[in-house]
Amino acid sequence: MTARPTGAGAWASLVAGGVALVVASLAGVGTLALGGVGFGLLAAGLWRGVAPGITLGSLGLFGAVVLAGTVLAPLTTLLGGLGAVVAWDTGHHARSLGRQLGRESPTRAVELRHLGYALAVGATAVGVGYGGYLLVVGRLGAGSSALLFAGAVALLVAFGREF
Structure with a gap:
């Protein structure tokens, strides 16, 4: 038995991190570099x-997306942030399963269910954040968009697990 993360969870974490990296790369070379280090x-x-x-790594991706959010559209920024948070959550979940049950254990159904829940909670936070942006505030400046994004992610972390 190995103590490494399970395969399906690790791949899900990398795909989510890749989404955050792509969003970060849209803003320029600096955010791409920071996101690349995080990835x-x-x-x-x-x-x-x-x-x-x-x-x-997830924090580096998150920081790159926040910096990219100063020039990107709020929805794009929120989706990149969701990728960073899901990468963190699924990565730690995969690590926990790997340590408790072993990398070779058949955990794919549990991991997919966990990923689905993480995406559902994240999509709700993105929807609330973007809905607040559209309905209440209208047009925000770049700094305000980044703060709105940080607030949505803080909500996810508040319901998440320990670092």
Whole structure:
């Protein structure tokens, strides 16, 4: 039995991190570089089963998306942030399953269910954040959009697990 993250969860985390990286890359080379470092740390953390690598990598992706949000549309920024948060959540879930049950255990159904819940909660937060942007405020400046995005992600983290 190995203590590395399970395969399906690790792949889901990398795909979600890839979404965040693509969004970050839309704003320019600087955010692409920061996102690339974050993605590399995430991948290394998943490969080795190291929690700080998963967290720091997701945080790097999140930071890149927040910086990109100063020039991107709010919905694009929110979706990139969702990718970073889902990468963090599914990465830690895969690591936890790998440590408790072993990488070789048949956990795909549990991992897909967890991913579905994470996406449902995240989509709700994105919908609330974007709905607030459209209905209440109208047009926000770039800094306000980044703060709105940070608030939506803070809501996700508040209901999440420990770092």
